[in-house]
Amino acid sequence: MPTTFFSDFALIGENLDIKEKIYFQVSEEGLIKEITTQRPKNSDIVEFKDALVVPGFINAHVHIGDSFAKDKGVNLTLPEVVEPPNGLKHRLLKETRVETIIEGMRNGFKEMLSSGTTTFADFREGGPDGILILKEALKDSLIRAFILGRTTPDFNTPHEILKIAHGIGLSSSNLYNDTELEMFAIFCLEGSKIISTHVSETEEERKIAFERFKISDIERAIKILKANILIHAIHADNKDIELISQYDVPIVICPRANGYFGAGFPPISAFLKNKIVLCLGTDNVMANSPDLFREMEFLFKLFRGTNGINMLKSKDILSMVTINPAKALRLDHLTGSLAERKYADFFVLDLNSPNLVPMENIYDSLILRAKSENIIATYLKGRLAYERRYNS
Ligand SMILES: [Zn+2]
Known part of the structure; x- marks a missing residue:
């Protein structure tokens, strides 16, 4: 069964457009099948509340x-x-x-x-x-x-x-x-x-x-x-x-x-x-x-x-x-942005982090305020590659 990820905010496409309440449906091969604001049926949903999904760097x-x-x-x-x-x-x-x-x-x-x-x-x-x-x-x-x-x-x-x-x-x-x-x-x-x-x-x-x-x-x-x-x-x-x-x-x-x-x-x-x-x-x-x-x-x-x-x-x-x-690197058909038919490579930023609140502008906050401690998890091809634990 494909996995679906939900996030309150995400940066979508090559232009890194800010979108709200987004679902990413990911195939078993790790490719993004669909990006939508509709909750898909027949899929396990991993939800990230008060979070921003960013394409993997x-x-x-x-x-x-x-x-x-x-x-x-x-x-x-x-x-x-x-x-x-x-x-x-x-x-x-x-x-x-x-x-x-x-x-x-x-x-x-x-x-x-x-x-x-x-x-x-x-x-x-x-x-x-x-x-x-x-x-x-x-x-x-x-x-x-x-x-x-x-x-x-x-x-x-x-x-x-x-x-x-x-x-x-x-x-x-x-x-x-x-x-x-x-x-x-x-x-x-x-x-x-x-x-x-x-x-x-x-x-x-x-x-x-x-x-x-x-x-x-x-x-x-x-x-x-x-x-x-x-x-x-x-x-x-x-x-x-x-x-x-x-x-x-x-x-x-x-x-x-x-x-x-x-x-x-x-x-x-x-x-x-x-x-x-x-x-x-x-x-x-x-x-x-x-x-x-x-x-x-x-x-x-x-x-x-x-x-x-x-x-x-x-x-x-x-x-x-x-x-x-x-x-x-000629990898843009696979990664580098969140788009359909590319790999689900992304990380999840906790928007409730004290160093990010209040946020005037998502892009400026990412460059000037965000740090690795704000990352909840990092995914490659829709698979969990890193998860922050309280003591790490
Ligand atoms: Zn060098």
Whole structure:
């Protein structure tokens, strides 16, 4: 028998429209069969009173593998922590027991589910073996991982990675010559896979690209790698921004991680003026909690602090964790909004929470006031993936 969920309020469709007294009928496969204001017959009903149902968040850029090493590199520079092959993260990943890495990942999944995230896009280090470790960790969780694997130095693995992952996620395009990047592009195109890379996270990264290849790492990522998604682009210049806009490549921005590493902040207002699609990510768990509520509030205030009010609305930020990443990852036929024939991926927010009452505007409250403690439950494909208990 299908399950029906009822909520006093829900955010429906790609436009996140606020609807009242809504029933969602969900099939046994976890797809939303019908969204209606009529109480369906012949269905078990799970009721959420004084609650808001929100589409499950999508964290568009995470490194879940370093969850076991929280804040170990807090006073180190970005290259000292994350640069392959000898940055602290890579040394720790090599010398740490697999069981410890998996335990860290599982804590990361719990933190994400408890803060409303139902899908995350992971840049998984360690080649095919690294992907298998993540898949082992995922066995106990309903969370959905979109895995972008990384080639190992022997360089024989792109096809092995693409057999078991959703695509490729490069640390930096600077590590590969043009022929290698073209090969990645062809492999991904042939397999209908996603290809992504970090770009212009530091000035140094850009300098190396110009010295070695005479063009920016962003231009190489777009024209040679044919990247579907760019990560960071903190130091993108006007030429790069025009190119990103022209090729319509989404960018994942990770402002809290940028702050943590002292890397600067991306030119978000220029991205918006050029109509570039933006997604939000939380980046390395060792440096930053994978909690999109914190990321959204930080972005809102950082942006206002530097650009003034009225250019970036709360609802725009909500799109960066729902429909925008769903489209960027080509998952929008399955998730990213609550609509018929998509998966019933959502979380339930308790509107009686003291930090939310009184509520002037649902979108602003979600960005500026809501926190994971207000989430009663999180569902994937209509199945309970997380439920708050009084002592958790
Ligand atoms: Zn990253």
